[in-house]
Amino acid sequence: MAVSIYEVATEARVSIATVSRVLNGRPSAQVAPATQKRVREAALRLDYYPSGVARGLARGRMNTIGLVLYYEQPSVTSDPYLGPCLDGILAVHKRDHQNTVLFTKSSWAEALEHLPSFCNGHCDGLLVILPHTDSAIIGALAGLKVPFLLVGDSRDDPDLVCVDVDNVGAGRDAVRYLIGLGHRRIAAFCGNAIFCSSGQRLEGYRQAHEEAGLLYDPSLVRDGSYFPAPGSCDASVRALLDRPLAERPTAIFCFNDNIAIDTLHALRKHGIAVPQEMSVIGFDDVPAATAVHPALTTVRQPIRAIGERAADLLLAQINGAVVPGQKDLLPAQIIVRESTSPPPKLE
Amino acid sequence: MAVSIYEVATEARVSIATVSRVLNGRPSAQVAPATQKRVREAALRLDYYPSGVARGLARGRMNTIGLVLYYEQPSVTSDPYLGPCLDGILAVHKRDHQNTVLFTKSSWAEALEHLPSFCNGHCDGLLVILPHTDSAIIGALAGLKVPFLLVGDSRDDPDLVCVDVDNVGAGRDAVRYLIGLGHRRIAAFCGNAIFCSSGQRLEGYRQAHEEAGLLYDPSLVRDGSYFPAPGSCDASVRALLDRPLAERPTAIFCFNDNIAIDTLHALRKHGIAVPQEMSVIGFDDVPAATAVHPALTTVRQPIRAIGERAADLLLAQINGAVVPGQKDLLPAQIIVRESTSPPPKLE
DNA sequence: TTGTAGGCGTTATCAG
DNA sequence: CTGATAACGCCTACAA
DSSP: OOOOHHHHHHHHTSOHHHHHHHHHTOSSOOOOHHHHHHHHHHHHHHTOOOOHHHHHHHHTOOOEEEEEEEOOSSOSTTOTTHHHHHHHHHHHHHHHTOEEEEEEESSHHHHHHHHHHHHTTTOSEEEEESOOTTOTHHHHHHHSOOOEEEESOOOSOTTOOEEEEOHHHHHHHHHHHHHHHTOOOEEEEOOOTTSHHHHHHHHHHHHHHHHTTOOOOGGGEEOOOSSOOTTTTHHHHHHHHTSOGGGSOSEEEESSHHHHHHHHHHHHHTTOOTTTTOEEEEEEOOGGGGTSSSOOEEEEOOHHHHHHHHHHHHHHHHTTOSOTTOEEEEOOEEEOOSSOOOOOOOO | OOOOHHHHHHHHTSOHHHHHHHHHTOSSOOOOHHHHHHHHHHHHHHTOOOOHHHHHHHHTOOSEEEEEEEOOSSOSTTOTTHHHHHHHHHHHHHHHTOEEEEEEESSHHHHHHHHHHHHTTTOSEEEEESOOTTOTHHHHHHHSOOOEEEESOOOSOTTOOEEEEOHHHHHHHHHHHHHHHTOOOEEEEOOOTTSHHHHHHHHHHHHHHHHTTOOOOGGGEEOOOSSOOTTTTHHHHHHHHTSOGGGSOSEEEESSHHHHHHHHHHHHHTTOOTTTTOEEEEEEOOTHHHHSSSOOEEEEOOHHHHHHHHHHHHHHHHTTOSOTTOEEEEOOEEEOOSSOOOOOOOO
16 A cells, blocks of 8 residues: 555654645645655655545546547547547646546447446546437436536537537538539538538538529438448449439539548549549548548648647636537638549530 | 435435445345335436545545656657557457546656656556656656556566567567578667667667677667657768778668668668668558558567557556566567568679 | 644445 | 444644
8 A cells, every 4th residue: 555644644743734735835824844844854755645536535626537439440549530639638638737538438328338437526527529419428428517528529509518620611611612613513422410510511511502592402412421431432423423414513522531532432433533524522631631542622620729629628617617508619721632623614 | 516325325215335335236245125226216316426536545446547658749649659559558448447547748757747646546557658768757656556567668677567579589580581681781770779679679680690690790780769850860871881882781670660761761862772782671660661662671560469468467467467577578570561682792 | 833623425344 | 134434545624
């Protein structure tokens, strides 16, 4: 067992209260210099350090933030979202001397089961990263009395605090950009409906159409999945190409880069030249976006900044400085590369 | 404040002892089924979950493992060692329901300062990743009574438990491979001396020379740095090329891929063809090793497996099943690509 | 300036 | 089978 405050008190011939006072050095707590010296020396001699747990229990504060995230892939660190997000969070915690505890499970169901015993007392607050909209986790979290914040999710709930990219704005900008190039028929390849980002990006797509006076054509909007799955866009691409040329879209807004890259492959298979015959724009700007041919035009999320902002905001929230329902939406940025161009001229 | 065990006891009309018994469900602790039911329902009704901190204090076990690591780069997750290592550790912790708390600081000095208050009680054990040999951190750690284990470091200390790649063996294999190709003069570009791996790889280099009856030539061994620093190998390369052709080495064993890649650049600048005029072998097998031309022959460390093994072993150590001084050295594997070939024939 | 004592929320060891 | 009660190690009024 480690040495406790009692040993130090005995060694320094004072009470444990005095030891505590000296070692916590509050300005108000006045201790005679000689006593202070005795205590410090005793602590040093005995190699004493206060127990974080006991202190946490007494103070009700652990200086620890929990990250709740789930991932199926074997690697967290190389996940294009989780990785940078983690980096941003860690940077802030490093600066503010907060410990970061990772609560990783293989499913939200499993997370749900173990979460309460984990975060109760253990963490001062929770950062919930990319939750599924269909998971009961948010409800469970609300039951615990721990402050928490959603990262990469900005669902429309007046009670939740969120930090996310401005998906609606980003979707609108992407489509505006395509419209600006001259495109008039633009398809949308959506992501998983369990992430609220997909619906929001679609809303941006809709808004851009509306403001440009373009008709919103539901047959141009296809469901899809954010996760890499080679060939998953074949059907959607084929459906587009099956249309008469005059009704065929000249651009595709893919809701993330996985989708975009798969779409590129599908188009190549069908002999469609990108960007000459079809423009493709992605979302995220993953590393692979520059490795593909043609290099992908895409909407870059400031993921690391989202992580940093989330960490900052949660700390503020723990200190009671955040209004419930606050949503911080960070702007995205269009990175123009080679997969977009004006539409082909009809001859 | 969250609801405590007392409320549940009151609600269920039993003592807190009984609540604790029911909720921890030990086989020995026998509670009447009817009582059990009452307690469970009360807990459910009140939305009660035990406090991990209080439990930790009482049990002396937090089910939490601390990772001590320092990094200067802004990104942990994309670090070619830290990333995979983290993945391996997290995978094991996920399986064994251990929480992982990251203790990241910007320097070992800073880590040293905050470490005691952090890990005392907070963590059941510590994984210390890539410590510097000149840091006092190991001594400080020994002072705390927390079990710990070194990852990516297998220094020669009879008290320390370590998990690492077998650097000596890997260095020996790399040089054996070059000798097998016909090389007789092989240079070594070392890493930072503050990592014990560098000295160990050099020892392997030495052993391979000895067993082949080759003279160990100190002028062929150059100091260097593991960290990316374009141009840092220029001087070493030039020193090699300045030698008379007959004394010039025909191969270079670089102690990591950063060094190898920089060496490739330096050689190209001097118009030396790789591998025709000079073979180059690296260490680590980072992603960039395949992106460079010629693709790098290198020694692959099983980093993820090291992380997994370390997590496993620490858990065993916490449970008292590990002898002090135990060293687990995992084998490396040579990945042959395009940067090595037999030496040029003298004409 | 210093000490006493109660509390933080559990677990675990006793009796009963 | 169940209930007091003493740890666990620290903080912090309140007294002295």
